[in-house]
Amino acid sequence: MPTITYIDHDGGERQIEAKNGETVMETAIKNSVPGIDADCGGACACATCHVYVDEAFMEKVGQPEEMEQSMLDFAENVQSNSRLSCQITVSDELDGLKVTTPESQH
């Protein structure tokens, strides 16, 4: 099972064993990782699961699709490595992925 590391805005780290096929958002919610709200449950409707992807994984994670990108454009404190974690599906390739959660999703 791939391991994902969630880093909160204070630098606190949590390593979580993720399931292939679930999203980075779902993995966080089910394991009570703070910093991700995911109000819409993964429908790409609310932009409250914003994370920063570790630069080393940017290529493997890939680029957001148009819908996600336009949601991200309006997120607070957006950076070039911003993604909505409900749109990143866990796979073996992402083993070791590190994402940082923002201070607030609203």
Added chain:
Amino acid sequence: MDLSSAENIVVIGGGQAGAQAIQSLRLFGYEGHIALVGDETALPYQRPPLSKAYMKGEMAEDRLYFKPAAWYEDNKVETLLSQRVEKLDRSAREVRLEHGGHLPYDALIIATGSRPRALPVEGMDLKNVFDLRGLADVEHIQPKMIPGQKLVIIGAGYIGLEAAAVARQLGLDVTVLEMADRVLARVTSPVISEFYQDLHKEHGVDIRLGARLDKLKGEGGTVSHAVLAGGEEIEADMVLAGIGIVPNVELAADAGLAVKDGIIVDEDARTTDPRIFAAGDCTVRPLAHYARTGRLESVHNAIEQGKLAAAAIMDKPRPNIDCPWFWSDQYDIKLQIAGLSQGHDTVVVRGDKAAKKFAAFYLKNGRLIAVDAVNSPPEFIASKKLIMTGAVIAPDRLSDTSTSMKEIAAAAA
């Protein structure tokens, strides 16, 4: 009333609001006992996918659940499933369960949600006539989602139209009966209604407007036809009713709490009893940006009021009140709604309807009060903020797509 030293909290209802309240209570540091009473067999789960991805078979059941079963154990939440509350005894401060037993409370959260409005016609009890509200409903419906089957949907609200989209994509013959002269008449403007009518027609749905259902006819106890007031009979292997919901207020009303089309709550989701809170579909709440009260049937509302109740109980600062928001997925179209359009005096369309990428803005006295954004997230997200600040924006500026929503939002700030 300071309830932060509460030792027993009971949550009635295991939907989105109840689940959120429990999570927020633990997040805010509540260490006492929590009992969750729910009348369904399943642990709390998301309802929106039931008429979308889950119904279509694109989402596994375990992905519906907010938290795995272990979370409730780890967080010492006693889950009393398949159980109903018979009575709320406020003087004894306890909740009586239908099958015996009672739960004492120092603070209580009522998150009883709503139930589908029953079809007021003869034949509603026939086999293969369903509502769509819970996981159990989908379990009955899904095996009949077979290509070529004839599905008649009563009511062209969001649930009915989402189900129609799923059924068409699965190859069923779909007829939608709507009493009003347009779809989504209760919740949106004619421009959006027309768009969805065209969309469903394009996908082969037979939408009948101004259609009054007279009765459902059966053969051997199973539904066979929907009969219209004019006498026309429409063949049906299955009928889905989506004609709105009724808030579950009876427990609260019987206990003497103030109720009017919903359990009346204040800004903190508190009822007229300081120890009792209510959250979600079952409440009538202050609508912060609209200077009135109302009932919101939405995920946003359930989450927000669950948090509000938990924060009030734990004496924490009141969480942010968001602009009401909603969404609907039909075919490859995402509709995102911010605000409440009721009472608007102007509708401004921005974007290209033919390209299925446009938004309808609703203004009242020049102020933006709501938006329906079709495949247009910038219009949705920018509007959420603009609605909350009561921004005044000129209609011709809103309709001008050469000015981005970012620029419009920046100028209005």
